[in-house]
Amino acid sequence: MNKAIIAIAGAGLLASACASDPYGYNSGPNEAVRQGAAGAAIGAVAGAIIGNNTGSGNAATGAAIGAAIGGVAGAVRGSNQDRANQQRYRDSQGRYYYCYDNRQSECYWENGQRRY
Numbered sequence: 001m002n003k004a005i006i007a008i009a010g011a012g013l014l015a016s017a018c019a020s021d022p023y024g025y026n027s028g029p030n031e032a033v034r035q036g037a038a039g040a041a042i043g044a045v046a047g048a049i050i051g052n053n054t055g056s057g058n059a060a061t062g063a064a065i066g067a068a069i070g071g072v073a074g075a076v077r078g079s080n081q082d083r084a085n086q087q088r089y090r091d092s093q094g095r096y097y098y099c100y101d102n103r104q105s106e107c108y109w110e111n112g113q114r115r116y
Helices: 002-017 031-053 059-085
Strands: 087-090 096-099 107-109
Touching: 031 059
Parallel strands: none
Antiparallel strands: 087 096, 096 107
16 A cells, blocks of 8 residues: 555656756746646645545545646646746837846747747
8 A cells, every 4th residue: 555655656756857848948937837747746645645545545546636636736826926927028019028037038928939
């Protein structure tokens, strides 16, 4: 029983370590990706424990459900933090872009592409 919980928890942690910024800018403060991965890992561990101790005693099903719910909740929370951390500007052609700091060293167009 404990081996199954440890194995599933380890798998959740390994899966969360593979998360990266979908635009390929790992230096940027992309909280949606980070918190989504953390939520999935925590959800997998909690789901495995709950699934093992309730119902049919299937830890794998509980881990899968917990990872899905935790991942979504973490990504939503991180996305809200990303929006709160960004400043929105308009260039001379009227196009909007946003930056994560006041120095405008890391800015992106509305479609997510990096603005140089």
